[in-house]
Amino acid sequence: MPHILLAMPQTDPSTDRIEIPPQLWFHLNNHVDRLLQCRRCPSMQPIPVSGGPVVSPIMLVGQAPGDKEPLLGRPFAWTAGKTLFRWFQEGCGISEAQFRSMIYMAAVCRCFPGKKATGGDRVPSPEEITQCGSWLAAEIALLKPALVIPVGKLAIQQFLATAPLDQVIGREWQGSRAGVSFTLIPLPHPSGASPWHRMEPGKTLLQAALKQIRNHPAFAQHFSGVRAC
Numbered sequence: 001m002p003h004i005l006l007a008m009p010q011t012d013p014s015t016d017r018i019e020i021p022p023q024l025w026f027h028l029n030n031h032v033d034r035l036l037q038c039r040r041c042p043s044m045q046p047i048p049v050s051g052g053p054v055v056s057p058i059m060l061v062g063q064a065p066g067d068k069e070p071l072l073g074r075p076f077a078w079t080a081g082k083t084l085f086r087w088f089q090e091g092c093g094i095s096e097a098q099f100r101s102m103i104y105m106a107a108v109c110r111c112f113p114g115k116k117a118t119g120g121d122r123v124p125s126p127e128e129i130t131q132c133g134s135w136l137a138a139e140i141a142l143l144k145p146a147l148v149i150p151v152g153k154l155a156i157q158q159f160l161a162t163a164p165l166d167q168v169i170g171r172e173w174q175g176s177r178a179g180v181s182f183t184l185i186p187l188p189h190p191s192g193a194s195p196w197h198r199m200e201p202g203k204t205l206l207q208a209a210l211k212q213i214r215n216h217p218a219f220a221q222h223f224s225g226v227r228a229c
């Protein structure tokens with residue numbers, strides 16, 4: 001994977017809008033094209049799922065797609081996505097369409113891992129996580145995000161030492177990857193499989209995390225003038 005270093009998007013002081021260097025979108029578009037053709041992991045079910053080449057100072061990192069996302073061609077396209085986008089609508093004032101068009105959506109693994117014999121989705125193996133981690137590292141090197149939002153334990157573990165969600169959610173952390181430092185604000189996974197975010201202290205900690213995202217300078221600037229509320 002080539003390590004491409006590019007300039008961060010700059011703010012135009014006359015308009016206070018993010019200026020996107022054309023070469024950054026070109027390289028990100030090329031990256032997504034190559035990601036969609038990836039077939040490195042024999043036990044994964046292609047095709048990879050991508051949110052597209054969205055140049056953004058904010059990156060969401062999910063776990064792995066379910067069986068519906070490859071068919072629909074976008075991450076968080078099914079029930080967990082409905083909950084996730086409701087959180088952002090109610091807690092941060094942005095719609096699903098605004099989220100998808102303005103935040104880069106990455107993941108620990110980009111392919112559906114398949115089902116376990118006992119039911120539920122298979123957890124990606126350490127080898128698969130390492131293989132797919134090179135795509136994530138390249139995206140962080142390209143975009144140099146100021147804010148990364150890992151969603152769910154598997155995503156959080158890529159940046160922070162394993163700890164109970166009660167000790168991780170509702171706090172801001174400093175993260176780094178691929179030589180880039182950023183703020184980390186983790187979220188629980190929105191799937192119905194875990195009740196953590198529907199019970200205390202999960203409910204309160206989730207609201208605290210969404211407030212931290214809303215108030216983060218990168219989020220506030222990126223969505224200034226476009227938030228629904």
Ligand code: SF4
Pocket residue numbers: 035038039040041044048109110111128131132
């Ligand atoms: S999981 Fe990632 S590394 Fe593995 S085949 Fe899919 S895109 Fe490639």
